[in-house]
Amino acid sequence: MADEVAKAVEECARAANLAAPSLATASDEAIDAALTAMAELLLSGRGAVLEANRDDVARARAEGMSAGLLDRLTITEERLTGMAEQLRLLAGAPHQERSIPLSTLDGGLRLVERRRPVGVIGANYEARPNVTVDIASQLVKSRNGGVLRTGSAALGSAQRLLETVIAPALSGAGIDAGVVQLVPRVEREAASALVGLPALVPLVILRGSGESTRALATEGATHGVRTLAHADGGGVLYLDVAADPEMVRTLVTGSLDRLGVCNRLNLLLIHDDGYDALWPVVAEALDGRGVTPSLAPHEHAIGYEWALDSEREATVTVARVAGLAEAVQVANEQTSGLAAGIATEDAAAAEAFFDGYTGTGVFWNAPTRLLDGFKLLAVPETGINLDNVPGPRGPVTYTDLYLRQYAVLPAGR
Structure with missing residues (x-):
């Protein structure tokens, strides 16, 4: 069973990598059109999304999920409208400069900082279906592919969001919809598999309860996978x-x-x-x-x-x-x-x-x-990073999901 789960995760990672160039080379206009379409499809297809979510909530309630967790799992009419508004705001947010002049070196050479997508970024999160849209939209805005993995409680809602909102919006904007993948397995081994693919998914965003998230961050480190972990709060x-x-x-x-x-x-x-x-x-x-x-x-x-x-x-x-x-x-x-x-x-x-x-x-x-x-920066977040090292700290948004590259060019170029 574990081998089957790992294979399913790897297949998603390979599919996202195959589609990633379609997003990396997309125009700013295409990306913003995709995000705007996600907002429109979310509203026009709200019936299907809310129906899938009601099924998830009913199943979780029957299994004894606590009131607080049920609250996180639930998409209300008001929350769905808020999700659409966040997508519209993200579509209107400025894109990162891809090339920033820094200085002139000896001989008149120019030093430029280039910003490149990571490639494919993973995300593991629990019973919060809205996070599916939050993270997918941030990845699209930053031109990164994604492999998303959620638990059994929210999988039905996440699948409906991917199938009726995210994928068609990408396709409609001329972007390969395969760039955002959702792992179809609910086993916990899927999370471990996601942090064990450094060549395909070098960075994974972790959101969830403290102990499990810290364990995944440690496991990822042993494989050479960098994580942005949001394990504890309060x-x-x-x-x-x-x-x-x-x-x-x-x-x-x-x-x-x-x-x-x-x-x-x-x-x-x-x-x-x-x-x-x-x-x-x-x-x-x-x-x-x-x-x-x-x-x-x-x-x-x-x-x-x-x-x-x-x-x-x-x-x-x-x-x-x-x-x-x-x-x-x-x-x-x-x-x-x-x-x-x-x-x-x-x-x-x-x-x-x-x-x-x-x-x-x-x-x-x-x-x-x-x-x-969203409250501080007017865009959705992928999570809140608490690391005490240089890098993205606090709410992580699309402006943080890039790699820095130094380029030296001849004068006048």
Whole structure:
């Protein structure tokens, strides 16, 4: 069985590589026409897409999937319309410059930076069918082929999106539809196979629960496959002694509009000196969202990510800290490093928090829910990269999915 799964993944990779030149050489106009057509087909074919998604959701509910995971799996009318709007915005976004002059070298030679597609990029993600469109569209905009792999829960929705939206839009724009492949197998071995093909798929985007995603990143490294892994999340909010209570209420409420997402409020740190005044506001805001606080003494790690706990998603860890320095230390050392915010009316405190926190996104009187490619950059994202190395960090979009090449040319050329 494992050999059959690996063979299916490799066949998808070879098909995407065969079609990749069609996309790499496509004009900007053709690419944007394909993305616009995806938006139109998504809306005109919404009945078929929603029907496939309802089948996925019904099957998952019957199998006992938690409410939070079901929320991620569900495509509502509103979400489908939002997906189409994101596609339109992406179609109108500027294309990357393919050649950028840098300097003049000895003898009048010119140094130019060229930007080239990676070729074929893989993506492994779980029960979020909208990610099929998010990633496929980013790959098309960046002129990269793709091999997408999702789990059994969302496969029906993903297949319908590929067949009725993505493939016909590519074909209609004169681009080989085979450039975006969807692995037709649901076995977990398919994910391992995807990170084991360095010659065909040198880069794989990983989105999912912490342990499985980290394991895939490690496995990919042993094969020489680079990964952009989004394994862990959980937003942190520090309530400073100078926090405005109404701002606190707004931030807590706004950070918990969805519980099954990585950038939701996960850990709330409250300054000892402001605790008595702020706790009633926090308790009321949590209760309004149907969320239970986990108070000291904690029987779990302080940074435990509740979004990944199907039984206790509606939980936020609350802890007292002596001050800003301790809050920064906790956020840096005991959480994923995804995002942290400070609620305060003291500009000096906010600046100190910004200087101290080393994570991917930092916020002042703003919710960590904003750490999202579409909300920050007005284009969909492939995921959020938390690496502490040079390269794409934070929301990864089409502007990050290229290889840099140096070219030296004669003067005047």
